[in-house]
Amino acid sequence: MEWIKDGNFDFLKKRKVEAKEEAQKSVAAIIETVKANGDKALKAYTKQFDRIDLESIRVTEADMSEAAARVPEPVLAAIKQSAQNIRAFHEKQIPQSWTETVEHGVVLGQKVTPLDSVGVYVPGGTACYPSSVLMGAIPALVAGVNRVVLVSPPQKNGLIADGVLAAAREIGIREIYQVGGAQAIAALAYGTETILPVDKIAGPGNLYVMLAKKHVFGDVAIDSLAGPSEIAVVADETANAAWIAADLLSQAEHDRLSMPVLVTTSQTFGEQVEQEIEKQLADLPRADIASASVQSAGKIVLAANSNEAAEAINQIAPEHLELATKDPYALLPLIRHAGAIFLGKYSSEPVGDYFAGPNHIIPTNGSARYASPLGVESFVKRSSIIEYSDAALQANGQAIAAFARFEGLEGHARAVEKRMKGAVIHG
Template sequence: MEWIKDGNLDFLNKRKVEAKEEAQKSVASIIAAVKSDGDEALKNYTKQFDGIDLDSIRVTEEAMHEAASRVPEQVLKAIKQAASNIRAFHEKQVPKSWTETVKEGVVLGQKVTALDSVGVYVPGGTACYPSSVLMGAIPALVAGVKRVVLVSPPQKNGWIADGVLAAALEIGVHEIDQVGGAQAIAALAYGTESIKPVDKIVGPGNLYVMLAKKHVFGDVAIDSLAGPSEIAVVADETADASWIAADLLSQAEHDRLSMPILVTTSEAFGIKVEKEVEKQLQELPRVEIASASVYKQGKIILAADGHEAAAVINRIAPEHLELATRDPHEIFDLIHNAGAIFLGKYSSEPVGDYFAGPNHIIPTNGSARYASPLGVESFIKHSSIIEYSDEALQANGQAIAAFARFEGLEGHARAVEKRMKGAVIHG
């Protein structure tokens, strides 16, 4: 891991993944083909990229139940409990419509409405991520979205992973299509014979999925343009070096470009963690991926004190932040840029990834400076409510017309003056 002892955080300027022009052209071509050829394009690309000849794009209810029956009982119980925790957390986020009479004859307010339809992308192929099903779909369901569509690429056996289908069955998502990559994003955005278009697309994916989301944005809404996973841990000599090393590796195993960062006030402790990382790396099944992440992206940043450590974190604006110090709440009060914050030595990042309840679809690449984790508000929209009585318009009409006329919008002014008793229409 690279040591930084002089406060130089120039590496932050390089963490964004720039897509090559070839990848961008490929995604544009895929999207155009899906818009033109619909299901035929989806099947062709699934054959080309996944090696699967699809008989049907839609997953049947029977197949979902069969898949769930193959999932170990212990895992099904974990999915059920996690779903309950996630739902309970997100139910606390539900905003309410409101109106109020601000003065005589003037009623203002806000109407909260759920989106009509949402597409949830779940990575697959060689992986199985039922947690992504729960995190992407549950807040949409809690928000009141009527139609939630799940897309995920098939595995080598020709079907979406059993755990993914079991999670969908548990939470009541039944519109599931076995297609992935940029072609799945195109189908959700523009529709095919089998897949009706949606209003918003959420969920993590590879570079091609991210580029496709970027391409269709504007025609549909998206959650974010997610980059590689990040974890920053602030720890001092009171922490267990082996635990901290394990937490850093929990994100390093995601991707070669994942960024594990330790910020510490103790150089001796940093050395202990570095040695533990090197030791534990060899025990991981995904050692090759994790090693690339650790040695190319990993950082150990030495800070003078807790205030400097917090300042470093606020510049990094990490996706995941663990505070494993003697008094984590003291540093917590200084943090204002982080996607998810894990307090105390027992709050390991995977607790949030799978089980606690807050969403694990979190802003990356420093976007925690201005963005928030996926939540219920990601799936709703607000409409303003304005109601003026005759008396209220008479009392305020001259001011409104003057304002409009000052901006050179005569039509606006006249629209108000037409309703005013005794008003002289200018011009």
């Protein structure tokens, strides 16, 4: 862990992974090929990148139930309880339509409508993330999206990971395609013979998936461009150094590029955490990944007081933030930028990754400055409602026409004025 004692946050500038032009070109080519050749291209890319000869692009019902049967019972139970918690939290996010009658009997409002169709990308390859299925799909289901589709790359055995299929089955998703990478994003955006296009694509993926999502953005909606995981912990000497070290390592083990940061007012505590990290790394299965992350991006920021600590967090705008101080609620109002905020000593970050209910698909790379965790809001849209009245038109028509005419839009002015006269003739 590198110590930052001078309030210099230049290390944040290195956080952004710049995509090479070569990768961008290769993604653009994949997308064009899928657009042109559909399923044939999907199969060819799956053979090339995943080394699998796909018989069927769509996962069968039999594959799903067999996969679920292979998942241990305690894990299935955890998936089930987690799904319930996620659903309960997201049900509180459902925005409501409203209308209101204002002056002259004018009705204004907003109509909230779920999207028609959504595709959720679930990372695959060597890993298996049923939690990503729950976090990506449940908000869409709660929003009322009619068609929620899953895509995920096949593993070495030619199938999507058992846990992913089991989680999908648990929440009632039946339309699943075993394709991944940029080719899966292209299929979701533009459709193939087998895969109908969707309106929005959500879920994290590797660099190619992210580049593909940026490429198709504008033709369909996307949720965000996710980068490596981040955790920042604000802790004082009342915190437990071993617990905090374990939390920092839990995010470090995700990716060599993950960023674990401790912000503390106590140099002694910082040193204790540093020692604990070394100790716990010794027998961590993913120690190679975690220690690469700790060494390249791990920081201990020494802050003079809680204001400085909060300001450090606002500069970092971390994906995950733990406030492990004596009075975390005193610190909370000072925090402007963080994706998910964990308060108090029992709020270990993995509790949020798996179980508590709030989403674990959270803005990274400092985008918590302007973006939100995935949620029901991500899968609905608002339509404005305007019912103007004759009285309002007579009262305001002149002002509206004057405004339009000033902008040089005579047609706009006339559309309003016709009704002002019309109210007499046709009224």
